[in-house]
Amino acid sequence: MxxxxxxxxxxxxxxxxxxxxxxxxxxxxxxxxxxxxxxxxxxxxxxxxxxxxxxxxxxxxxxxxxxxxxxxxxxxxxxxxxxxxxMSPAKPGVATVESVCKTYVARLRVRRGEDSSRDAQGRFERRVFGTPFGAMVFADLRSHHVRDWRDDQVIEDDDAEVVRRSKDSVNRNLTSLKAAFNEALRDQLVETDAAWRAVEKFPGVGQRRSAFLAPEDRRRLLASCPRDLAILVRTLLLTLARPGEMANADVGHLDVAQGTLFVTGKTGSRWITLSSAALRLLKAQAKGRGACEPLLTDGDGLRWSKEGWKRRFKDAARSAGLSDDVVLYTLRHVGITEMVAGGVDSHLVAKLAGTSTKMIDQHYGHVQHSKTREHLDAVRILSARA
Known part of the structure; x- marks a missing residue:
C-alpha cells in the first residue's frame, strides 16, 4: 500500500x-x-x-x-x-470489442471495397486493437466505457483550431466504432445498443475547410518564412503530405529513381508519387546525407516537430497578413483544392493524400462541380438560339 x-x-x-x-x-x-x-x-x-x-x-x-x-x-x-x-480480458471464444471491429472490417471489405475497409482498419489499429478497451468483453460494454474512449482521444491545446480538428477526427473514429457495434447487434451478440447509442459526436466541429491561400498569399507566406520553414511549407504544398508525415520521413524514404516518397503517419503508410518540382526540392534536401537521417530539418539540423514549427509558422503567417485560422495543416488543404480544381481524379487525389474518396467528395465536391460546369459549358449540345 x-x-x-x-x-x-x-x-x-x-x-x-x-x-x-x-x-x-x-x-x-x-x-x-x-x-x-x-x-x-x-x-x-x-x-x-x-x-x-x-x-x-x-x-x-x-x-x-x-x-x-x-x-x-x-x-x-x-x-x-x-x-x-x-476491463478484464475475455475468455477464448468470447466476443471482444476488438474481435467485433475485425469482423466489421472484413465484411466492409467485401461489401464496399478496399478503400473503405482500409480507412476503418486504420482507425481501429490506432484506437482499438491491442488496447484495454479492445480487450473488453463486448457484452460487458457500458456507455461510460465508450464515452471515456471518445474523450480520451481529444487533444488538449491552447489553439482552438487544433482542438476542433482533434474532435472532428474523434467523431470519425466514433462513426466507425458505432458501425462495427451495430453490425454486432445485427449478429445478436448483444440485445441492445444502449452502450453506445447515447454517446454522441462532438457538435459543431465538422466544418468544411474554409481557409484557402491564393497564389499571392502563398508568395507572401514563403517570403515571410525563414529558409528552413519555407522548405517545409513548399514540401507540404507540393506533396499533400500531413506535417507529421514529413517530420517522420527519412532520407532513405525518398526513391529518386521512381520519383516517390514513402510516408508514415496517423492513417498508416503509403507511397506518394512526386511531381518534378517536389522531386527536385527533396533531392536537394537529401544530398550528402545518410539514409536514416531526417529528410527535412529545422535550422538547427534537427527533425521537425509540432513544437518546432507551430509558433514560427504563426509568426510567419501574421507577417504575411494572413488570418489566424491559417495553420500549417492549411497547406495540405490548399494542395488538395488545387489538384481537384486542376481536374485530377478524386480517387488519385485521395490516394496521394492518404484519405478516402468520400472525404474528398464531401469537403472538395464544390470545387469539382465548378470544374465540371466549365467542361459542360464548353460542349455545344444545343445551338445558342435553342
Missing amino acids: GNGLRYRIHTAFARSNLKPRREPYWHRISSGLFVGFRKLPVGEGTWIARYRAPFGRQQYRALGELPGLDDAIAIAMVWGQSKKAE
Whole structure:
C-alpha cells in the first residue's frame, strides 16, 4: 500500500487540522486507485474514492461519512476491483470489442471495397486493437466505457483550431466504432445498443475547410518564412503530405529513381508519387546525407516537430497578413483544392493524400462541380438560339 498522503488523513486529529476545501486530500492505494477525504467547513468531513482505467477518464464514488481511513480504503478497494473486473480480458471464444471491429472490417471489405475497409482498419489499429478497451468483453460494454474512449482521444491545446480538428477526427473514429457495434447487434451478440447509442459526436466541429491561400498569399507566406520553414511549407504544398508525415520521413524514404516518397503517419503508410518540382526540392534536401537521417530539418539540423514549427509558422503567417485560422495543416488543404480544381481524379487525389474518396467528395465536391460546369459549358449540345 503506497504511503501517499497518509500522514495527513490517517487519524481524526490529523484530519481535524486540515483546511476546509472542495478538493479532497488524496491517499494512493494502488495504481489508478485513490481514496480522499474532503474537509468541510462544518462537520467531520466525507470520503470519496477515485479510479482511473488504463485508457479512460477518472471515475469517482462518494463514500460518505466513515469512522476512518482504513474503513474508506476497504470500501474503495472493493469498488476498485469491480472497476478492474469490467476491463478484464475475455475468455477464448468470447466476443471482444476488438474481435467485433475485425469482423466489421472484413465484411466492409467485401461489401464496399478496399478503400473503405482500409480507412476503418486504420482507425481501429490506432484506437482499438491491442488496447484495454479492445480487450473488453463486448457484452460487458457500458456507455461510460465508450464515452471515456471518445474523450480520451481529444487533444488538449491552447489553439482552438487544433482542438476542433482533434474532435472532428474523434467523431470519425466514433462513426466507425458505432458501425462495427451495430453490425454486432445485427449478429445478436448483444440485445441492445444502449452502450453506445447515447454517446454522441462532438457538435459543431465538422466544418468544411474554409481557409484557402491564393497564389499571392502563398508568395507572401514563403517570403515571410525563414529558409528552413519555407522548405517545409513548399514540401507540404507540393506533396499533400500531413506535417507529421514529413517530420517522420527519412532520407532513405525518398526513391529518386521512381520519383516517390514513402510516408508514415496517423492513417498508416503509403507511397506518394512526386511531381518534378517536389522531386527536385527533396533531392536537394537529401544530398550528402545518410539514409536514416531526417529528410527535412529545422535550422538547427534537427527533425521537425509540432513544437518546432507551430509558433514560427504563426509568426510567419501574421507577417504575411494572413488570418489566424491559417495553420500549417492549411497547406495540405490548399494542395488538395488545387489538384481537384486542376481536374485530377478524386480517387488519385485521395490516394496521394492518404484519405478516402468520400472525404474528398464531401469537403472538395464544390470545387469539382465548378470544374465540371466549365467542361459542360464548353460542349455545344444545343445551338445558342435553342
